Amino acid sequence: MNIYVCIKQVPDTEASILVKEGRSINETNVKWIISPYDEYAIEEALKLKEKLSGSKVTALCLGPERVQNALRTALAMGVDAAVHIDGGAALDAQGTARALAHVIRSDKEFGVTFLGRQAIDDDACQVHLLLAEELAIPAATNVLAFACDGQKVRVEREIGGGTREVIEMSVPCVVAAAKGLNTPRYASMMGIMKAKKIEIRRVALAETGVDEAQNKVRLLKLSAPAEKPQGRMIPGEPAEAVRELVRLLREEAKVL
């Protein structure tokens, strides 16, 4: 099966994010990583490849030059090929989905496409479902369990309070990973060496026929949220402190 995994490069979860000129972030000193949910997507793609002999995993990533590092990491984990869609940092979710679909569709035998359920930068939670609609194929999001026999896919997804939906779909389809689906592997030294020799295919955004002028959602402004004022420590012996806490929650904060 020709398996695809779409990844996004995002600032490290520890990074403090500062606004630059109203609509972008200050990238100085930002460490870039593969969005954590996309790591689950890569792992599941690799597991599927190991199960279905003759399979191949291709990773796609959209963005500027620096995203080649994210693709190298995916290759080192065991992905076979990588495509860098060059540009498109300011595309909206639908533009991103169309650009990804353009590349996937050029393979007449595309099978399952994996993504993370959301990227931890814009937190839009949309691209995976938009991609599936663009390709006119089924999709499941927030997936915690995945099984595939080559033709049929069965997944479980959490819908809140621990309740799960079981979904059946046919291949080709889109699967968006949640935490809990698997434990992503680390790249081995051999994987890292091998990855260095693989050529990353570059596709200019213009070739996909998508551009930012078609955006339906436009970013007006980024801002830092208001800081919470420093809270209050409640002193005293535990029994006394607890009594005071409950009083404050009822009388001052009025949340009980």
Added chain:
Amino acid sequence: MAKIGLYIELKDGVFKKSNRELLSLARKGDHAVHAVIFCADVRPYLEELQGVQTVIQVSGADLSYQPDRYACTLATIIEEFQLDACCAIYSAQGKDLFPRLAAKIKSGLVSDCLSVDLEKRQALKPVYSGKLLAEYQVEGGRALFTVRPNVVPVTPAAGGQPEVKSASLHDGEPRTRIVQVMQSAAQKVDLTEAEIIVSGGRAMKAQENFCLLEDMARVLDAGVGASRAAVDAGFASADMQVGQTGKVVNPKLYVACGISGAIQHFVGMKTSKVIVAINKDPEAPIFKKADYGIVGDLFTVLPLLKEELKKALG
């Protein structure tokens, strides 16, 4: 005057309380509000929907949630009633349904909104896990928004009885088919919509000790959450994780027990209206972010707190 559609979400036939936030949001302007509700009988919900201009009741042989059918039905309704903008709750279902709908009607969607200006089609949403806020404009076509639970102040329903119109469920073969819904044995509170959450970290020491939190949660009718450290240590299940790679929660009260307050956790609960921290370490970063803090051993403090809450709420 804009024509606004609201997707009213039912859970096992029960009117979700966050629907009231959507209704309150739509009531703020001078809009013609259309509430779309998938059910066999709309009457039990009409009191909640007072003041809405039109209730569109979608009926069909099997109304169980199937994303493709629901999205196609909503697309048809939006076209037929010429709705300018549509809102849904940013719930598990809203997250699954609205992006599909956005693709079908080729319109822009802003998800997880903290506020929405329906007239201007602008919305504010958290990005970078809430480290920043982004203001978006939806251009052209229709505008779609999903709204985070517990952010819109609820105003009471008032006004005349809505006109009820009917629509039929799209009956095409769904590409994606939900074949089963498995209820969790514990029937836990959905954290993303919970009003009160008590949460435990690594200092809970063991899975058994989470019963301290569960006992307190029962008194408060709260959900039980956990930090990533507690989940990774096996004390709590992944669906309980609050934070960057878990759930983003927004309760009115969040009680963090034995949680140090790493940024990954904080970004998942920082919009809670009131944060209480209980931790042995007076230097724990969580105290800088809490409204009220108690330094103490949680195995001493939690049982006392439970009893005190029982007395106060009893």
